[in-house]
Amino acid sequence: MPEFDTDVIIVGAAPTGLTLATELGAAGVRPLVLDRLPRVREVPKAGGLGGQILQLLRYRGLIERFEAASGQPRPTPRFPFGGLHIDFTSLTEPPMQALRLPQPDLERLLADIGTELGADIRRGHEVIAVSQDPNAVIADVRGPDGPYRVTARYLVGCDGAHSAVRDMAGIEFPGLTYPEVNRLGQFTMPDSVTLRDDGDYDIPGVGRLPSGFTRTERGEFAIASYTPGDLGVYTNENDAGDYDDDVPMTVTEFRDSIRRVLGADVPLGEPTRLTRFTFHARHAQSYRDGRIFLAGDAAHLFPAPGVAVNAGMMDAVNLAWKLAADIAGWAPAGLLDTYHDERHLAGSRTLLHTQAQVALRRGHDPAAVALRDLFSELLVDQAPLHRMSALIAGCDVRYPMPGSGHHALAGTFAPDTIGVAELVRTARPVLVDFADRADLREAAGGWAHRVDLRTAPSDGRPADAALIRPDAQIAWAAGIDEAADTAVPSLRQALSHWFGAPMW
Structure with missing residues (x-):
C-alpha cells in the first residue's frame, strides 16, 4: 500500500x-x-x-x-418561495x-x-x-x-x-443559467421608513409598499423585516450585465438596481449584508x-x-x-x-x-398570476403547508434501503420523537430498543464494536426498535410486536449492509 x-x-x-x-x-x-x-x-x-x-x-x-x-x-418561519412568502x-x-x-x-x-x-x-x-x-x-x-x-x-x-x-x-x-442578477441587502431600519402594524411599509416619496414581492415590467422587488429594527430589500433584473464575484456589491449599485426595478428610491439604513448572485x-x-x-x-x-x-x-x-x-x-x-x-x-x-x-x-x-393565487390557496390547509415546509427543509427525502417490506421509518431522518438527540451525538451508529426486545439485542451483538446498543422503553413507541446511522438516517426499524422470525433476519441484513461483517 x-x-x-x-x-x-x-x-x-x-x-x-x-x-x-x-x-x-x-x-x-x-x-x-x-x-x-x-x-x-x-x-x-x-x-x-x-x-x-x-x-x-x-x-x-x-x-x-x-x-x-x-x-x-x-x-419567524416565513420564507420566500417563487415570488411568494409562505407563512409556517x-x-x-x-x-x-x-x-x-x-x-x-x-x-x-x-x-x-x-x-x-x-x-x-x-x-x-x-x-x-x-x-x-x-x-x-x-x-x-x-x-x-x-x-x-x-x-x-x-x-x-x-x-x-x-x-x-x-x-x-x-x-x-x-x-442552465438564468439570465438575471439578484441583489440582496440587509440594513438597519431608516428613521424615514415606517413599518406598519399590518406588516407593510410607508416609504417617503413612494407611499405604501406591501411586505413581500412586487413585480414590475423591469423585474422583481421585495421588502421584508425579521425584526422592527431591520430592513431587508431584494431586486431581480433580467440581463443586468456581468459582474465580478470577487468585487463586493456597493450600496450605490444596490440603489441603482432598486431605482431601475421599482422606478423609485427607497431609503436605506446602515448595511449589514450586501450580496448579489445569479440563479443556476x-x-x-x-x-x-x-x-x-x-x-x-x-x-x-x-x-x-x-x-x-x-x-x-x-x-x-x-x-x-x-x-x-x-x-x-x-x-x-x-x-x-x-x-x-x-x-x-x-x-x-x-x-x-x-x-x-x-x-x-x-x-x-x-x-401566472392565477397559478400563484391558486398555490397560495392550497397552502391555507395544514397538510400541504407541512409538506411544503418539509420539502424546503430537505427532510422529506426517503433514502432507498436494501431488502423489501420496510417499516415506514426506514430511510428517513430520525425524528426527535424517538429520543434521538442524545443518541447520535457521538456520530456513531446506534440500535435503539424501544420494546425491551432481547432477541433483537442479541441479534445485533456481533456488531457491538461498531454499533451502540441502547434500551429506551416507550409505551408510545413508533417501532419496536430502530437502527440509526451516524448521519441520523434510520437504516432499519421493526414493526410493533413484529415476529422474531422476520425482524431478526432483516436486522442482521441491515447491519451487514451498512456496518460490515459481525465479530461472530
Missing part, C-alpha cells in the same frame, strides 16, 4: 468543506482542508442556516454554539426553521470546531492539478511558500460552483469518480435562495461517516457508492422545488 500524507483532502473551506472536516474529525479522521483564498471571504453570500442541518447540529450537541455565534433570535407560523413544529448567521461568521465557527477535532486547515493554498490511481489520489498545490504535492486516500471537491476539482475529474455538470439549475451527473467526490455547490446549483447551505452541509454529513468507515477498514462493499445514490436523490428533490419556484416567480401574464 502507498504512503499517504493524509487520509482525506478537502478542497474548499466554505460551509460544506468545513462541515465535512468536522464530521470526519468526530469520526476520528484528521483531514487536510485546502482553500485558494488567503482568508475568509467577508462578503456574506449566505445569511444563515436553514432546514435539516439545524436538527442535525442539535443532535450533535452543537446548536447552542451556533446560536451563541448568531446572537440573534430565530426569525400556524404549524406547531414547522420542519423549516432558520438561524441567522452570516457566512463569514459561520465559516469561522466551523473552522474552529474542525481545528479542535484535528483538521489541518490551510488558506491561500490552491489545488492546481488532481490525479488518481486505484490506490491513491494526488493533489498538486500552489501555496504561499511554493508548490508541493499531497497524496491521500480520497479527495473531496467542495470548491463551489466553478469547481476546479469537478473539471479536473471530468464530471459533467449539465443544466445544474446537477453533476455523478457525485463520485473513483477516489474523487463532489459535495455542495460543486455538485449542485439551485435556482432559489435559502437551500444551498443546508444541502451542501447535509452532503458532508452523509459522506463523512462512509469515508471514515472505509479508512478504518470495515466499510462493506458498495458503501461509498451510496453517497451518490442518496445525495443525488436529495439534490434532485431540491432541484424539483427550486425549479418550480422559477415557474412561479418568472411568469407575468394572467395565467
Whole structure:
C-alpha cells in the first residue's frame, strides 16, 4: 500500500468543506482542508442556516454554539418561495426553521470546531492539478511558500460552483443559467421608513409598499423585516450585465438596481449584508469518480435562495461517516457508492422545488398570476403547508434501503420523537430498543464494536426498535410486536449492509 500524507483532502473551506472536516474529525479522521483564498471571504453570500442541518447540529450537541455565534433570535418561519412568502407560523413544529448567521461568521465557527477535532486547515493554498490511481489520489498545490504535492486516500471537491476539482475529474455538470442578477441587502431600519402594524411599509416619496414581492415590467422587488429594527430589500433584473464575484456589491449599485426595478428610491439604513448572485439549475451527473467526490455547490446549483447551505452541509454529513468507515477498514462493499445514490436523490428533490419556484416567480401574464393565487390557496390547509415546509427543509427525502417490506421509518431522518438527540451525538451508529426486545439485542451483538446498543422503553413507541446511522438516517426499524422470525433476519441484513461483517 502507498504512503499517504493524509487520509482525506478537502478542497474548499466554505460551509460544506468545513462541515465535512468536522464530521470526519468526530469520526476520528484528521483531514487536510485546502482553500485558494488567503482568508475568509467577508462578503456574506449566505445569511444563515436553514432546514435539516439545524436538527442535525442539535443532535450533535452543537446548536447552542451556533446560536451563541448568531446572537440573534430565530426569525419567524416565513420564507420566500417563487415570488411568494409562505407563512409556517400556524404549524406547531414547522420542519423549516432558520438561524441567522452570516457566512463569514459561520465559516469561522466551523473552522474552529474542525481545528479542535484535528483538521489541518490551510488558506491561500490552491489545488492546481488532481490525479488518481486505484490506490491513491494526488493533489498538486500552489501555496504561499511554493508548490508541493499531497497524496491521500480520497479527495473531496467542495470548491463551489466553478469547481476546479469537478473539471479536473471530468464530471459533467449539465443544466442552465438564468439570465438575471439578484441583489440582496440587509440594513438597519431608516428613521424615514415606517413599518406598519399590518406588516407593510410607508416609504417617503413612494407611499405604501406591501411586505413581500412586487413585480414590475423591469423585474422583481421585495421588502421584508425579521425584526422592527431591520430592513431587508431584494431586486431581480433580467440581463443586468456581468459582474465580478470577487468585487463586493456597493450600496450605490444596490440603489441603482432598486431605482431601475421599482422606478423609485427607497431609503436605506446602515448595511449589514450586501450580496448579489445569479440563479443556476445544474446537477453533476455523478457525485463520485473513483477516489474523487463532489459535495455542495460543486455538485449542485439551485435556482432559489435559502437551500444551498443546508444541502451542501447535509452532503458532508452523509459522506463523512462512509469515508471514515472505509479508512478504518470495515466499510462493506458498495458503501461509498451510496453517497451518490442518496445525495443525488436529495439534490434532485431540491432541484424539483427550486425549479418550480422559477415557474412561479418568472411568469407575468394572467395565467401566472392565477397559478400563484391558486398555490397560495392550497397552502391555507395544514397538510400541504407541512409538506411544503418539509420539502424546503430537505427532510422529506426517503433514502432507498436494501431488502423489501420496510417499516415506514426506514430511510428517513430520525425524528426527535424517538429520543434521538442524545443518541447520535457521538456520530456513531446506534440500535435503539424501544420494546425491551432481547432477541433483537442479541441479534445485533456481533456488531457491538461498531454499533451502540441502547434500551429506551416507550409505551408510545413508533417501532419496536430502530437502527440509526451516524448521519441520523434510520437504516432499519421493526414493526410493533413484529415476529422474531422476520425482524431478526432483516436486522442482521441491515447491519451487514451498512456496518460490515459481525465479530461472530
